Amino acid sequence: MQTQPTASHFINGAYVEDKSGEDIRVVYPATGEVIATLHAATPAIIEQALASARAAQKEWAKWTGTERGRVLRRASEIMRERNHDLSVLETYDTGKPYQETSVVDATSGADALEYFGGLAAAITGEHIQLGDDFVYTRREPLGLCVGIGAWNYPTQIACWKAAPALACGNAMVFKPSETTPLCALKVAEIMIEAGAPAGVYNVIQGYGAVGASLITDPRVDKVSLTGSVPTGRKVYAAAAEGIRHVTMELGGKSPLVIFDDANLENAVSGAILGNFYSSGQVCSNGTRVFVQSGIKEAFLTRLTERLKGVKMGDPQDPKVNFGPMVSERQRDIVEGFIAKGKQEGARLVTGGNRVDLPGFYLEPTVFADVTDDMTIATDEIFGPVMSVLSFETEEEVLSRANATDFGLAAGVFTADLTRAHRMAAGFEAGTCYINTYNDAPVEAPFGGSKQSGVGRENSKAAIEHYSQIKGVYVRMGDLEAPF
Numbered sequence: 001m002q003t004q005p006t007a008s009h010f011i012n013g014a015y016v017e018d019k020s021g022e023d024i025r026v027v028y029p030a031t032g033e034v035i036a037t038l039h040a041a042t043p044a045i046i047e048q049a050l051a052s053a054r055a056a057q058k059e060w061a062k063w064t065g066t067e068r069g070r071v072l073r074r075a076s077e078i079m080r081e082r083n084h085d086l087s088v089l090e091t092y093d094t095g096k097p098y099q100e101t102s103v104v105d106a107t108s109g110a111d112a113l114e115y116f117g118g119l120a121a122a123i124t125g126e127h128i129q130l131g132d133d134f135v136y137t138r139r140e141p142l143g144l145c146v147g148i149g150a151w152n153y154p155t156q157i158a159c160w161k162a163a164p165a166l167a168c169g170n171a172m173v174f175k176p177s178e179t180t181p182l183c184a185l186k187v188a189e190i191m192i193e194a195g196a197p198a199g200v201y202n203v204i205q206g207y208g209a210v211g212a213s214l215i216t217d218p219r220v221d222k223v224s225l226t227g228s229v230p231t232g233r234k235v236y237a238a239a240a241e242g243i244r245h246v247t248m249e250l251g252g253k254s255p256l257v258i259f260d261d262a263n264l265e266n267a268v269s270g271a272i273l274g275n276f277y278s279s280g281q282v283c284s285n286g287t288r289v290f291v292q293s294g295i296k297e298a299f300l301t302r303l304t305e306r307l308k309g310v311k312m313g314d315p316q317d318p319k320v321n322f323g324p325m326v327s328e329r330q331r332d333i334v335e336g337f338i339a340k341g342k343q344e345g346a347r348l349v350t351g352g353n354r355v356d357l358p359g360f361y362l363e364p365t366v367f368a369d370v371t372d373d374m375t376i377a378t379d380e381i382f383g384p385v386m387s388v389l390s391f392e393t394e395e396e397v398l399s400r401a402n403a404t405d406f407g408l409a410a411g412v413f414t415a416d417l418t419r420a421h422r423m424a425a426g427f428e429a430g431t432c433y434i435n436t437y438n439d440a441p442v443e444a445p446f447g448g449s450k451q452s453g454v455g456r457e458n459s460k461a462a463i464e465h466y467s468q469i470k471g472v473y474v475r476m477g478d479l480e481a482p483f
C-alpha cells in the first residue's frame with residue numbers, strides 16, 4: 001500500500017518511531033489480514049509530543065488569524081487533491097466502502113479545514129463602552145489541546161478537532177483509536193506540507209492508557225474526546241482533576257420518528273441512512289425507529305425490498321456499498337446484541353447473520369415488534385441493527401423518544417410542518433433532523449445533550465470550545481479609593 005504512513009508517530013514535524021512501545025496490529029476488516037504494525041507511545045514519545053506542542057503553541061498563537069487560516073485552507077486543498085489516496089487508506093483503516101470514503105471522509109475533513117481556515121481571521125474580541133471607561137475582550141487560545149478519537153471516522157475526527165483548535169491558536173496532540181491509527185498521521189503530514197510550524201499538530205498512537213496519561217499532564221489545557229459514554233465518564237473525571245476544558249462527543253441511541261403522513265420512500269431512505277451507512281457504526285444513528293402503527297407493515301415491506309440493493313464485497317470496489325464491521329471484536333459485540341434481540345422476543349424481519357466472505361461482515365439486520373425495555377432498544381449497538389417500534393400518538397412517541405439517558409440526535413418524518421417543528425422543539429437531543437437524517441455539514445453545530453456529550457463541534461460554536469475570553473478594564477480618569 002503506497003499511501004501508508006512510514007512510522008507510528010508524527011511529532012514536531014516528522015515521523016518518529018520507538019519500537020519498544022507495545023505492538024498495535026492494524027487489521028484490514030475486509031480480509032482479517034494484518035496490514036501494518038505500529039507501536040504504542042512510550043513515556044519518552046509522550047514527553048516529546050507534549051513538549052513540542054507546548055513550545056510550538058506559543059509561536060503559533062502570535063501568528064495573525066489570516067496567516068493561520070491560510071495554512072488550514074492550504075491543508076484543505078491538499079486533502080482534496082489527494083482524496084483518492086486518502087480514501088483508499090481510510091477504507092483500509094476502517095473497512096468502510098470506497099463508495100463512502102471517497103465522498104465523506106477526507107472531503108469532510110477538508111471542509112472543516114476550509115471552514116475554520118476561513119473563520120480564523122474573524123475570531124475577535126469585543127468592545128464594551130462604560131461611560132468614558134471601557135472594557136475590551138481578547139479571544140485567546142486555550143493552549144495545548146489533547147484530542148482522542150474513536151475508530152469510525154478517523155480522518156474526519158482528526159480534522160474536526162484540529163481545524164478549530166489550530167484556527168484559535170492552540171496546538172494539539174492527537175491520539176487516534178488503536179483500531180484505526182493510520183489516517184490521522186496523513187493529516188499531520190499534510191499540515192506540515194501546508195506550512196504549519198513543526199509541533200503545532202502531533203499524532204501519537206496508543207491504547208486507552210496513552211490517552212489517560214495525556215489527559216492528566218499539567219501542560220494540557222483541554223481534552224476533546226470522541227468515544228463511548230463509559231470512556232467519556234473516565235476522561236471527563238480525569239480532566240476535572242486539573243479543571244481542564246472538555247469537549248465530549250459520546251454515544252447515542254437516537255429516535256427516528258415516522259408519522260403515517262410521511263413520504264414513505266423518503267422515510268425508508270432516512271432509516272437506511274440512519275442505520276446502515278458505515279455498516280451502522282455512526283454515533284448519531286437513529287436506531288430506535290418509531291413507526292406510526294397505520295404504516296408500519298408498509299414501511300417494513302418497502303424497507304426489506306430496498307435492502308435487496310445492498311452490495312457487499314471488496315470495499316475498495318466502488319460498486320460495493322456495504323462494508324464489514326471494523327473489527328472481529330466489534331462483530332462479536334453486535335452479534336451478541338442480535339442474539340439478545342431474538343431471546344427477548346423481537347421479530348427478526350431480515351438479516352442477523354454473518355456473511356460468507358473473509359473479514360468481519362454482518363448482514364443489515366431489522367427487528368420489528370421491539371418494545372422500549374428490550375436491550376436492543378436501550379443500548380447503543382454500533383452496528384447494522386435497526387429496531388422498529390410502533391406508536392399511536394404524537395404525545396406518546398415524544399415521551400418514549402426522550403426516555404433515555406442519551407441525547408445525541410433525533411429525527412422526524414412527517415408532511416405536517418407544524419408538527420415537525422413541535423417535535424424538534426420537544427426532542428431532548430443536540431442535533432435534530434426533519435425529513436432527513438444524519439447530515440453533518442461543517443456549518444452546523446454537532447454534538448449531544450444529556451449523557452451524549454458536552455460542547456459542540458463544527459460551526460461557529462466550536463470556536464467557543466477552543467478559546468477563552470479575557471476581559472480588560474480600562475479606566476480613562478482618576479481612580480478614587482476609600483483611604
Ligand code: NDP
Binds near residue numbers: 211
Ligand atoms: P471508546 O470509548 O472505546 O474509545 C474512544 C477513544 O478513547 C479511543 O481512542 C480509546 O483508545 C480512548 N480511551 C479509552 N479509554 C480511555 C481512557 N481511560 N482515557 C483516555 N482515553 C481512553 O470508543 P470507540 O473507539 O469504541 O468508538 C465508538 C464510540 O464512539 C461509540 O460510543 C460512538 O457512539 C462514539 N462516537 C461518538 C461520536 C460523536 O461525535 N458523538 C462520533 C463517533 C463515535 P483505545 O481505542 O486505544 O482504547
